[in-house]
Amino acid sequence: MKEMHKEDQKYQAYIAILKEELVPAMGCTEPIALAYGAALARDLLGEMPSKVDIQVSGSIIKNVKSVIVPNTGHLKGIKAAIAAGLVAGDATQKLECIAHASQKEQEIASLLDTLPMTIHHIENGHVFEIIIRCEKDNHYSLVHICDDHTNVIRKEKDHQVLFTKESAKQAQKTDRSLLDMESIYDFINTVEIDEIAEVLERQIAYNTAIAEEGLTHDYGANIGKVLMSQADDLVTKAKAYAAAGSDARMNGCELPVVINSGSGNQGLTCSLPVLVYAKAYRVSHERLLRALALSNLVAIHEKTGIGTLSAYCGAVTAGAGAGAGIAYLLEGDYKTITHTIVNSLAIVSGMICDGAKASCAAKIASSVDAAMLGYEMYKQGQQFKGGDGIVVKGIEKTLDHVGRLGREGMKETNNEIIAMMIDEE
Structure with missing residues (x-):
């Protein structure tokens, strides 16, 4: 790990990016x-x-x-x-x-x-x-x-x-090309926590409130409630909280969320699974905030290559971010974090975005599940390797492939989805 100093251009840029992206909606x-x-x-x-x-x-x-x-x-x-x-x-x-x-x-x-x-x-x-x-x-x-x-x-x-x-x-935004995994990792380990605490505390408060609303009341397909009825293990709870936030948000809840990459669903997915794990493992609040910063920056880094809207489901990138944050919470090193991301993306990168609606909650649950499977794989010495589909050697090259897939490869898919929706009306 390298220490990132305040004078480093990326140090100030990453703080600015978090403040620009993590806003209420x-x-x-x-x-x-x-x-x-x-x-x-x-x-x-x-x-x-x-x-x-x-x-x-x-x-x-x-x-x-x-x-x-x-x-x-x-x-x-x-x-x-x-x-x-x-x-x-x-x-x-x-x-x-x-x-x-x-x-x-x-x-x-x-x-x-x-x-x-x-x-x-x-x-x-x-x-x-x-x-x-x-x-x-x-x-x-x-x-x-x-x-x-x-x-x-x-x-x-x-x-x-x-x-x-x-x-x-x-x-009018900070240059997102300054993001890379090694620098993100250095930043979250060395940033003075007071410089990012306010924006992350707001994300914790807002997104927890809407998740609890979704688990308590009737919204959409109630994916969060369905998941909670299946089992009480930690992975299921992490999936359920993120899904419940989306249940409420997609189906008329009046509570705000703190977004990521322009998306409330992605903001929920980045944060809630990390919060669930932090509470279960009783990690320090400072480590939780660093894990949240990691999760959010990873998701923003991934989404930068894809673009604002795509037929590539944003829950996939946010879920991989959450996996990275959880790996950090559980004392995972840089290799554990990056392999968790790659494994997660290898599993669910084919998931399409066919608009905002109730089923987004289920896609969030699937993305969080893939992230935790990716984490467990690496813990047990298993991983997807370069040459396995879109996965290539090196985290940045794999993220480039994911960006290319979402930005260019799925253009026609997006057009067909839109055509189906217009024809239906």
Whole structure:
């Protein structure tokens, strides 16, 4: 292990990345991005529109179609998210912009029934793209979000451009190419814990609360509850807590989560299994925070190569991150951690993302299960080796392959999934 000093560029970058990525969001982040854009467009127009035109990329359609928009009385879909943003959105709160929308459920439902809204599927070379145009009388406003959930690249009103910028996702974010496994490992062992504690403590508090909500009440397919009814071993409990958080989040729970890589499900998967293991083994709170930092940074590193949205299920990368965090908790060294990641990815890298919905919880459970199998494999002297499918010698080369698979290899898969969903409507 090398000691990483504060003066090291990566030391400060990794702190910044954690703070940029681990932010609160309410509900599935794609419908919330739509609500955020609608609130911005309404504010620009200065009044409630009489007509709304919505242009979205296919992956937005995929990730909004089947998920409940929180605080709307269990409404689903693009138009519901737009209506919530128009009626109750507070754009200053970004991904928590409809946190108080439940007070206006009737107004949202009424607007959804009466406001003319048109939806257009666009493909302009961006996986993540939202363009919202609000009209009233002879006036209009336009908001363009691209490449990331709150990355507004254009604001326009009555043919006057009020704001514009480059669309590149990372334009205002810390360079993710600075991430690599050896440096992440050095960082989590040497970082002054007070510098990352606040953001991780918030993740612990928020994500634990929604997991317990999911285990206590009825949400979606109740995957967390089903798992808890099967067995009481530690692996099952870790899977159940992560799944229960998703059960609640995908099915209308009003509690926020702390996300990872733009995804609440990935934030839940990175954190909850690590928390379950930390409690069971009574590890120190400081070691827990270091393990959480590892889990989150590993997931971000993996997801950077894949991109914001893909047909590659993000639970897979987050599950591998959780496996790394748990391996660290249990005194695993660098080799144990990296082999846990590789073994996990070798098992479940074929899992597709077919949108946000109740079954995400089951995919999370499968990903956590694969991570723990990968950990146990290496503990017992077993591993998948270079040449086994997409696995190659060296953790970074394997992660490059995973990124290529998710970013390039699954493009057509993503297109077919979107086509199926559009044909169904």
